[in-house]
Amino acid sequence: SQKIEQNSEALNIQEGKTATLTCNYTNYSPAYLQWYRQDPGRGPVFLLLIRENEKEKRKERLKVTFDTTLKQSLFHITASQPADSATYLCAHIQGGKLIFGQGTELSVKP
Amino acid sequence: DTGVSQDPRHKITKRGQNVTFRCDPISEHNRLYWYRQTLGQGPEFLTYFQNEAQLEKSRLLSDRFSAERPKGSFSTLEIQRTEQGDSAMYLCASSLAQEAHGYTFGSGTRLTVV
Numbered sequence: 001s002q003k004i005e006q007n008s009e010a011l012n013i014q015e016g017k018t019a020t021l022t023c024n025y026t027n028y029s030p031a032y033l034q035w036y037r038q039d040p041g042r043g044p045v046f047l048l049l050i051r052e053n054e055k056e057k058r059k060e061r062l063k064v065t066f067d068t069t070l071k072q073s074l075f076h077i078t079a080s081q082p083a084d085s086a087t088y089l090c091a092h093i094q095g096g097k098l099i100f101g102q103g104t105e106l107s108v109k110p
Numbered sequence: 111d112t113g114v115s116q117d118p119r120h121k122i123t124k125r126g127q128n129v130t131f132r133c134d135p136i137s138e139h140n141r142l143y144w145y146r147q148t149l150g151q152g153p154e155f156l157t158y159f160q161n162e163a164q165l166e167k168s169r170l171l172s173d174r175f176s177a178e179r180p181k182g183s184f185s186t187l188e189i190q191r192t193e194q195g196d197s198a199m200y201l202c203a204s205s206l207a208q209e210a211h212g213y214t215f216g217s218g219t220r221l222t223v224v
Contacts, residue, residue: 006152008150031210032210034212036212041217041218041220042217042218043114043201043203043215043216043217043218044153044201044213044215045215046212046213046214047212049210049211049212051210089152089153091152095166096158096165096166097143097155097158097166098143098155098213099155100145100152100153100154101152102150102151102152103150103151103152
């Protein structure tokens with residue numbers, strides 16, 4: 001079956017470092033992947049979409065890569081700040097609706 | 111337009127009671143989605159509408175769950191005979207019909223069944 005998986009272990013990093021989160025998919029080839037940010041008690045907020053023919057997409061301090069050989073997308077936050085602390089979700093479209101990974105919690109310490 | 115609105119934000123109910131949640135999407139969005147989320151998990155798809163038509167309902171969804179979008183605008187999600195396992199955050203999202211668009215989510219309704 002089609003699966004999208006994220007590292008369920010929380011990621012703890014120091015302020016100013018680059019955070020890298022991983023999203024792996026198996027048994028299918030998504031046309032694109034989406035990344036969302038979710039704060040506690042709130043709904044997810046859309047950040048970036050990357051298509052399968054795009055190797056990389058950037059938005060301010062955010063960068064997403066899409067490696068169809070490794071079946072993996074990486075989400076990077078450069079010069080991380082405590083305000084970047086949140087859960088980050090990747091998602092793909094399946095049958096007209098988004099299917100989400102379980103999310104990775106990021107904690108940026110000052 | 112202030113985004114996607116959900117009401118209520120919190121609901122505590124006794125097991126066996128019925129509950130109904132409301133979602134008001136972004137007015138230009140013709141697709142509306144319901145998701146359920148428990149602690150430490152990503153949102154789990156429940157059902158979605160394009161205009162007033164319900165296009166898909168998750169096979170995991172019990173018959174106790176029903177959703178409507180009567181005029182293609184707001185939507186309601188009803189849970190009948192609630193169980194403790196129904197305790198979760200219920201999220202509504204809307205989007206344009208074209209697939210390569212991000213979803214806009216509401217802040218969710220937190221349901222606690224006691």
